[in-house]
Amino acid sequence: MKLSLPLLNALAVFLLSRFRAVVRAKGDAIEMQIIAAVFGVAQLFGAGIPSTDEFLTRYWTTLGPVVYPPAGVDRSAMGAHIRVLCHELTHVVQFWRDPLDFVGRYLTSKGRAELEAEAERGACEAWWILTGEIPADLGAVDITRHGYALDDSHADLTRDLLEQAVTSVRAGVLSTDVGIEVAQWVRANAPEAQAGTVIL
């Protein structure tokens, strides 16, 4: 990563504004408290989802245009979390593209697997541009934590889609709005920091 932390923060601010997204604290947000409480109850029934405490302190969540980092993340310095932020911002892009369709797709396993793969691809493209590498944790459950409710066959679908994505990202092909905006911002603001070659 050649981009300095202040420039990463500037990139994060640019991306949030470009995609009409806002960041709110999870612990303060009443809707997050409700979701967390539901998770706490659901866990009693043995579902493969995080406990309330894990949900509030470990997982990133995006609802519509609102990104909620886990407790303890400095919301004024999101550059340190650019990889996961790019994942979440791809969900914001998916939401703005067609809000009702997004919610409908998210409620099906196949739709969710595809949306998660696209979000990870957004993060992968950004990481490629900034580091010249594919993220080592691509597709990790901790990051695609929306995937906690995916069964094995749909988790496989996410993995297959990501394998295809990696091949094209290595060839410099950008297909997500987030990846394209990151590339254009780096080219305009810090061209010396671009590590991975891309076709723009």
Ligand SMILES: [Zn+2]
């Ligand atoms: Zn996700």
